[in-house]
Amino acid sequence: MSESKAVFALTLLETSDVHGNILPIHYANNKPSEVGLAKIATLIRREREQNEHVIVIDNGDLVQGTPLAYHHARLDSESPNPMVACLNELGYDAAVIGNHEFNYGKDFLQKAVKESNFPWLSAGLLNAGSGEPFFGKPYIVKTFPDGPKVAVIGLTTHYIPHWENPDHIQGLVFEDALAAVKRWIQYVRDNERPDVIVVSYHGGFERDLTTGEPTEPLTGENQGYAICKEVPGVDVLLTGHQHRSIEGVRIDGVTVVQPGVAGATLGKVRIKLEKRDGAWVVAEKSSELIPVEGVQADQAILDIAKEHEAKAQVWLDQPIGKLKGDMLVRDPMATRLKDNPLIEFINKVQMEISGAPISNTALFDNISPGFPPDITMRDIVSNYIYPNTLQVIRISGQDMKDALERSASYFKQYDGGPIEVSPDFTTPKPQHYNYDMWEGIEYTINISRPVGERVVELTVNGKPIDPSAEYDVVMNNYRAGGGGNYLMFQGKPVVRDIPTDVAELLATYIMEKGTIEATCNNNWKVIHD
Template identity: 65%
Template sequence: MIPIDRTSITLLETSDLHGNILPKSYANHEQLELGMAKVYTLVEKERQEVPFTLVIDNGDLLQGTPLVYHHARVNSAPPNPMVLAANAMGYHAAVIGNHEFNYGMEYFLKAVNESQFPWLSANLLNEAGEPMFGPPYKVFETEAGVKIGLLGLTTSYIPNWENPNHIQGVVFADPVETAKRWIPVLREQEGVDVVIVSYHGGFERDLDTGEATEPLTGENQGYELCNAVEGVDVLLTGHQHRMISQVLPNGVAVVQPGHAGRALGKVKLELEKHSEEGWKIVSKHTELLSVEGVQEHEELVRLSESYETETQQWLDQPMGRIKGDMTVRDAKQVRLKDNPLIEFINRVQMEISGAEISNTALFDNTSPGFPPEVTMRHIVSNYIYPNTLKVVRVSGRDVLEALEQTAEYFMVDANGQIEVNPKFVEPKPQHYNYDMWEGIEYRLNVAKPAGQRVEFARFQGKDLDPDSTYDVVMNNYRAGGGGNYLMFHGKPVVKDIPTDVSELIANYIFERGTIEADCDGNWEVVAE
C-alpha cells in the first residue's frame, strides 16, 4: 500500500536532572560533563532536524545540588531556577518524580505555578480518586495532523521514603492499573495516533530475559508497563539513573538517559498515512546523546548567574575547624571499619535526638569528608540529601536483621579480598543503602553466608536481646523502610526532628568551633 503522506517525530527526554544546570562540581569547582546547559545545546540541534520535536522531563528535577538546596532553604522567593531553565528550553511537559516532594508540598506547588508546561502524573490522586495535580495526560498535534498522547506516571513507592507531611492528601495509585485506565481514553476518545508513557520509575526485570533484577516491591514497574499494558508505543523511564536505549521485541521503544544531564534520551518515530487507516508508526529508533564535549548554552548560563553567585557565597561560609583527620581517601575503607567522619555524623544525630543508638551512611563514593577548615560547601558535599531525622523504636531482632541486610553490601572475591557486591553498583549505585552504626558494638564477617554474617552485636556490653526494644535515630528515608529496610517501616516514631541533617551538622560545628576527629572503633567488617 502506497502512503499518501510521511512524517517524522522526535521525542527528547531528560530525567533525574537533580538540580544540575551548569557543568560544575559544587564540592571543588571541577568542570563536569553534565547539566541542563549542555543538554539545551543538544535540544536546539535536534529541533532543527525534524518537523516536530517534543521535549519531556521525566522527574526529579527540583532537588539534588546546593543550588536548589539554597533556593529551597535559604531564599525561595525568586522563581525556581530549574523551572526558569526548563521554561527557557521550551519543555512541553514534566512528570512528577519522588524527589519533587523533598522540600514540601508548598515548595513544589510554587514550582508548578511558575512552569510554562504541565506537570503530569495520572496515578497521584486526591482523596476523591482524581488526578491531584491537573490533567493526567496531554495531547499534542503536529502540523501534519499526527496526534500524540503523553501519559505521565510516578513510582507509587514514595510513601515508603517521603516525610508524610510533604505528601499529605496524596493517594498513590498503581501505575500499571492507571495506565490500563487512561491509554484506552487516549486511543478511543482522544483518537491519538501515538501513545507515549513517561514513567518516573525504572525496570524491575531484565529487559531481555524477564528475570527479576530487584525485589518486586512496586518501586519500579517499567517491565510490567511494557508487557502488561496494551497500546504503549514509547516508554520514557528514569529513577534508576540507568542508560537504556532499545526497542523491545514487542515493539515498545524504551529509553532512560542516566542522571544529572549526562545524556539526552532520543526516540525518533517515522510515520506513514494511508487513506483507510490514518497515521501509523512504521519505524522506531532510540539513542542516548551524550553531552560530553558539548558547549553549554549561554542562555542558561545567564539565567542561572545570580542564583549561582548567591549559592557560591553561601557555600563558602566558614563553619568551624576539624582537629585531626576527617577526610575520605578511600570510600570502601570508610565502610570497612569505624572512622571519624561516620562516627561524627552518628554522634551529631545522637546528641540532637537523645537516642543512644544511631545509623547513617556514606551516601556516595565522591564524598570528600571534612578538611581542617570546614565550610558549608564541605557539609553539603558529604550530606547530599535533604533528609531529616526520626527516632524509631525497634526490637533487637530488627537491628540484627538490618545489620544482616547491610552486610550484603560486601562479598569476598576469588582471592579472598572484600569487594562491593555488584547489586549495590548495578543497575544503579546504592552506596546509601549501607549503614554504619554507633551506640552498639558489632562485627560483620562477610566470608560467611548472607543472613549469618553478624558475629556479635552488643549494647552497653550485653548481647542485643531480640525481644527487647531500642530507640534508634536514623534519617527519614531509612525510617520509612527506604532501601528495602522494611524492618523499620511502620515502627513507632518516638521523636521527629524536621530540620535537614546538613543544617543540623552545620549548626553543631558552628556552635562548637572545633571538632575532634576521633572514633571508638565500635564496629568492623572482616572476611575470615
C-alpha cells in the same frame, strides 16, 4: 506524494533525574563536570534545528539535588525557580512529577508548577478528597498539522509514601502506577484516539530487560517491565528514577529509554509513521542516548542560573567551624570496612540531637570528600547530599540484626582477592547509600560467610542483643520508611520526628561548637577469614 506513501518523522527528547544540575560543575571543588541543563540545552536546540517535529519531556526529579537547588529552596525560595526557568527557556512540552519533587514540601512544588509554562503530569497522584488528579493533568495531546496526534501520559512511582515526610504529601493519594496507566491509557484511547501513545514514567524496571527475571524485590517501586508487558497500546516508555543508561531496547514491542542522571545524557526516540488507508501507523522506532561530553554550554541557560549560582557560591564558602584531627575520606572502601571519624561524627550528632542511644548513617557515594580543617557549607553539602530529615523509630533486636545483615550483603563474598562490592549494590545503579554504619552498638561483619549469616558479633554496652527487646534508633527518614529494601523498618513506631534537613543540623552543630574533634571508638569492623 500519494496519501498511501505519506511519511512523518517524530522525535521525542527526554531528560530525567536532572537533580538540580544546571551548570557543568562539581560543587565539592567547582571543577568542570560533563553534566547539566546548560549542556543539555545545546543538544535540544541542535535536535530542533535538525528535526521539524520534536516533543521534549522532563521525566521528574528536577528541582532537588545540588547546592544551587538547596540554596534556592531553603534560603531564596521567593525568587523564580531556576530549574523551571531553564525548562521554560527551552520550551519543554511537559514535565512529570518525580519523588524528589516533594522533598521541599508541597507549597514549594506548587509554586514551581505555577511558574511553569508547561504542564506537570502524573496520572496516579490523586487528591484525597475528590479523587481527581492532584496536579490537574494526567496527560497531554499534541496534534501536528497534517500529521499524527501524539498522547503523552505522565506517571509517578507510587512508592513515595515509604520515603517522604508525611507533611509534604498530606492530602495526596498515590495510586498504584500500573493500575493508573491501565486506566488512563484506556481513557486516552477512547476519548483522544491518538496515533502514538507515550508513557513518561518516573520509575524504572523491576526485572532484567532481556530475561524478565526479577532484579529487586517486587515492592511496586519500579514497574516498567510490567507496563511493557501488561498495558496494551504503549508505543514508547520513557523511564527514570533508577539513574540507569538504557538505549536501543524494546520490550514486547515497546521502545524504552532512560537517560541516566544529572543531565549527562539526553534520551532520544525516533518514530517514523506512515499514512495507510487514511490513518497514521508507526512503521519504525528506535532509542538512543546523546552524551553531553564535550558539548558547549548554552549561554541563555548560563544567564538564567547566574544570579542563583552567585548566591549559592557565597553561601557555600561561608566558614562555619574548625576541625581538630582528620575526617578526610581518602578511600571510600576503607571507610566502609571499619569505624572512622567522619561516620562516627555524623552518627554522634544524630544521637545528640535526637536523644536516641543508637544511630546509623551511610557514606552516600564514592566522591564524598570528608571534612578539611576549616569547614564550610560546601563541605557539609558535599558529604551530606540528600535533604533527609531524622526519625527515631523503635525496633526489635531481631530487626537490628536483620538490618545489619542487609548492610553486610553490600560486599561480595570474600574469596581471597580484593574486597568488592556486590552487584546488587552497583547494578542497575550504584547504591552505596544503602550500606549503613552504626554507632551505639558493637558489631563485627564477616564477609567470608554467606549473605544472611555475616553478623558474627552484635552487642550493646557489651551485652548480646536480645532479639525480642526494643531499641530506639535514629536514622534518616528514607531509611526509617524502609527505603533501600530495609523492610524490617517499615511501620515501626516513630518515637520522635525531627523535620529539619540533616545537612542543616550538622552545620548548626558545628557552628555552635566552633571546633569539633575527630574521634573513633572502633565499635564496628568488617573482617574476613
